[in-house]
Amino acid sequence: MDSALSSPSTGTGSGTGSMYLAGEDQTLVKLLVAGPFGVGKTTLIRAMSETPPLHTEEVMTQTGAAVDDLAGVREKTTTTVAIDFGRLTLPGNLVLYLFGTPGQKRFRPLWQDIARGALGALVLADTRRLADSFEVMDIIGEAGLRYAVAVNTFPDAPEYSVEKLREALDLHPDTPLVMCDARDRDQSVDALIALVGHVLAHTPEETPNP
Numbered sequence: 462m463d464s465a466l467s468s469p470s471t472g473t474g475s476g477t478g479s480m481y482l483a484g485e486d487q488t489l490v491k492l493l494v495a496g497p498f499g500v501g502k503t504t505l506i507r508a509m510s511e512t513p514p515l516h517t518e519e520v521m522t523q524t525g526a527a528v529d530d531l532a533g534v535r536e537k538t539t540t541t542v543a544i545d546f547g548r549l550t551l552p553g554n555l556v557l558y559l560f561g562t563p564g565q566k567r568f569r570p571l572w573q574d575i576a577r578g579a580l581g582a583l584v585l586a587d588t589r590r591l592a593d594s595f596e597v598m599d600i601i602g603e604a605g606l607r608y609a610v611a612v613n614t615f616p617d618a619p620e621y622s623v624e625k626l627r628e629a630l631d632l633h634p635d636t637p638l639v640m641c642d643a644r645d646r647d648q649s650v651d652a653l654i655a656l657v658g659h660v661l662a663h664t665p666e667e668t669p670n671p
């Protein structure tokens with residue numbers, strides 16, 4: 462399976478609708494893209510989805526400033542109020558369904574429903590506020606999902622070695638950690654491939670929520 466994951470499919474973005482119909486030989490995989498407020502979840506799904514991504518963006522108002530901390534994301538004018546959805550077909554007829562999910566505490570009650578049927582999660586992190594990703598990793602762990610971490614490299618964010626980041630995020634040695642620019646399709650796809658490889662590397666018996 463690893464070789465099938467080595468080169469993502471490209472050029473499917475504006476194809477005909479029929480190419481998106483699931484065939485009998487396709488394997489459909491539900492994955493979550495999670496992370497704290499403003500870390501780049503919508504951007505990543507927008508960058509890699511082969512279908513026009515579904516978004517539920519709303520312009521933020523002054524009222525929301527009390528609950529969504531804009532520190533580090535000053536330019537941000539909208540936020541996702543429900544969910545992002547995107548789709549990506551990998552070689553080997555592996556079709557990923559991606560659900561961008563909010564990481565703020567107040568959305569915790571939604572997680573049981575969001576996680577149902579998911580095989581894993583890509584957790585986005587920002588080196589300016591790594592601790593904000595802890596809560597998301599906790600929620601994902603509680604949901605019994607495997608995850609990989611993708612550090613979204615914002616230009617003004619401090620850079621650390623992979624070793625330092627793994628230590629700061631307290632990652633299990635098995636958990637993949639990748640760097641990506643969420644605006645870049647190839648880098649975003651590579652981050653998802655790291656997650657899929659991690660999920661598939663474990664036998665069904667070992668998978669927490671088969």
Ligand SMILES: Nc1nc2c(ncn2[C@@H]2O[C@H](COP(=O)(O)OP(=O)(O)OP(=O)(O)O)[C@@H](O)[C@H]2O)c(=O)[nH]1
Binds near residue numbers: 496537564614
């Ligand atoms: N420079 C840079 N900017 C980015 C990157 N990823 C996202 N952004 C910008 O950061 C802002 C936040 O990105 P979003 O994709 O809206 O983040 P989000 O996680 O979906 O945010 P919420 O849904 O509100 O939690 C946007 O203005 C993006 O254009 C990146 O890799 N580099």
Ligand SMILES: [Mg+2]
Binds near residue numbers: 502503504541545561
């Ligand atoms: Mg969003």
